[in-house]
Amino acid sequence: MRMKNKNFFLFLKYFFFRKIRDWGEIFFSICHLARIKTKPLNGNSFKDFSIFVENKSNPFEIKVHKSILSLRSPFFNESLRQESLSISLNQFNKKEMESILSYIYYGNISFENQENLIQLLEISIYFKLNLLKEIIQKKILNSINYSNFFQFLFQNRNLNSNEIEIKCFELINQNFSQIQNNENLFNLTKEEIIKFIQFKQEKKEIFQFDFFQFLNNWIEKRNERLKGKKEKHKMNEKKRLFHSFSSLFDKDSISKQDFDKLKQFDIFLSKSFLVDIQNKVIQENQKEIENKEKENQQMKIEIEDKNKENENKWKKRK
Secondary structure, eight states: OOOOHHHHHHHHHHHHSSOOOOHHHHHHHHHHHHTOOOOTTTSOTTOOEEEEESOSSSOEEEEEOHHHHHHHOHHHHHHTTSSOSEEEETTSOHHHHHHHHHHHHHSOOOOSOGGGHHHHHHHHHHTTOHHHHHHHHHHHHHHOOTTTHHHHHHHHHHHOOHHHHHHHHHHHHHTHHHHTTOTTGGGOOHHHHHHHHHHHHHTTOOBOHHHHHHHHHHHHHHHHTOTTOOHHHHHHHHHHHHHHHHTTOOGGGBOHHHHHHHGGGTTTSOHHHHHHHHHHHHHHHHHHHHHHHHHHHHHHHHHHHHHHHHHHHHHHHO
């Protein structure tokens, strides 16, 4: 197949100016540049392998080319070394498998349904398609916004992508005052709240009192699910959770103004936490007093200098 001049330069760009990660990516580049018109996935020519998906008792068969799959996907390259003529992937449905095969054969992937982006990312990781993984993850990060960040955060629980989690935390942080009573916020797990606290700590942000109110309400709602438990047990559970959260806070992350408000939760907060904050407040107060004294001293010196200046002027007139 003869390449046109512009495709030849594109070819050079792909192979000499672009980092090629594996031979599967080279195959993808060639297919994309040559703009393959044939549809080997739809026809049955030379297909020598079967993938069975969906129901184990009545699986759906998809015929494929073993060599193409082995070349494009490290997963298939490892799995298809045996002499077997088929593989069962019952955890995937027909639509998911056809979508991933479309990418393997033609480099095409559909992003029409944003609700399936996390699912596609999981599949790309499963089949070790690194380039596709990067493409989908970038698409997800660009798709996360104020209206859907909770959805992506919850979908990410199985995947546990740090990049997606941080993007969602950024939006929670930016809009916390508007969403602090949002039911989705109370559906955060303990681990997610801990990660969010650590996220704010790394940004060296001050924790406002409304965040402690949220923690209190989150714990209260969590305790509501402890049906049949005595109030004493719920109170102890509340203390335990508050202690575990407060142990994460740095004393510099609490403002002096908010410390006074926190006293309503003092029976739930750890003593070490309260002592650290109290010492910080004492130091800040002492510093304020010292600064005020310095200001007064400076003002006194300025007044004395001014008086001397006026006195000298008066003497000269005499």
